[in-house]
Amino acid sequence: MKKPTYLLFALALTMAACQLSSKKQTLNELKQNIAADFEANTGDYAIAFKDLSNPDNQLYINETETFHAASTMKTPVMIELFKQARAGEFSLSDSILVVNEFKSIVDSSAYTMDIGEDSGEGLYSFIGQKLTIYDLTYEMITVSSNLATNILIELVGAPNVMTTMKSFGANDIQVLRGVEDQKAYELGMNNTTTAKDLAIVMEMIATDKAGAPEDCSAMIKILKDQRFNDIIPAYLPNSVSVAHKTGSITKLHHDSGIVYLPDGRKYVLVLLSKNLNTMEEGTEVLARVSEKVYSYLNQ
Known part of the structure; x- marks a missing residue:
């Protein structure tokens, strides 16, 4: 007994759909x-x-x-922190003073961070107190604290971060400075990636x-x-x-x-x-x- 034409048509459509769905991108x-x-x-x-x-x-x-790196540059800073700690320059459990005064890479003039521009605003309540380097590293990454970042960049040195990145073959990452260095920004001296x-x-x-x-x-x-x-x-x-x-x-x-x-x-x-x-x-x-x-x- 022959199957009705509409059943054959439906079967063909089903088979075609199965073939399409099984095709991997x-x-x-x-x-x-x-x-x-x-x-x-x-x-x-x-x-x-x-x-x-x-x-x-x-x-x-x-x-x-090339893109402005924004806070993605904080990962290279973290790597450098662990590297220097491993080399005995300091321990991640060492305490460090939380400050809000930094030097521009342009002329060493002082500048401060704006809590309103920082997603890690909680750290500002600790200014004048000490926290461990690990705690500051954690704040730098998890809540992207700019204040923690600047403290830590001054600790390890931006040129050292760059040297480590080049040793990885990441030759186009530029970690030149901390965050909110307005004088450097105006001169186009930015962190890029x-x-x-x-x-x-x-x-x-x-x-x-x-x-x-x-x-x-x-x-x-x-x-x-x-x-x-x-x-x-x-x-x-x-x-x-x-x-x-x-x-x-x-x-x-x-x-x-x-x-x-x-x-x-x-x-x-x-x-x-x-x-x-x-x-x-x-x-x-x-x-x-x-x-x-x-x-x-x-x-």
Whole structure:
């Protein structure tokens, strides 16, 4: 007995749908999809993605374009702190005075930080008191304290941070100064980065090459406590953990991190933006790109 024509048609549609649904997105298709997202939105964007469990999975767009680093430069500062502590220059448990007076790299003139411009405002209540270097490092990363950052940069020295980054092969990261050095800003003396170099930095931490394995583990633990989670982790399942550092100033929003999947795989993802129409728009674009990278890896 012959099947009715409409049943055969429905069967054909079902089979076609199954074939389409079983077709996995290629890495090139993912790249084209992300490039279209970047093109469709106001601003300039960059991505660096590397699957540490499968080196063939790498994706880069505008990865060598220079961006103001904003607070992403605090990760290199953290690395230098652990490096110097390992070398015996100090202990992370040593106490250090919390101050709010710093020297411009232009002419050594004094300047102070504005609590209204700092997301780590809680630290200002400790001015004149002592906290451990570790506590200041934790504040610098997790709540992006600018005050803690400046204290710590003066401790380790920005040139030393640069030397360490170059030893990693991250040659385009510029950590020249602390935060809110207005004289330096007006002369264009800014901290800058590229997506490629931040990816190198995160991979070095993830693979225990940014320092002793126990130091890298400690840095990852701090990065996992990041309080600003509206880009890389925003649309990922709760079972996924992210060790990351964000950065934002006017019309600019970044995120850079290591993503840990429940099955043991991990990948590095860096998402940068500048010249945004609104912070909300740029943040949403990058958060959705992070979601697409995750979905690609979990097809």
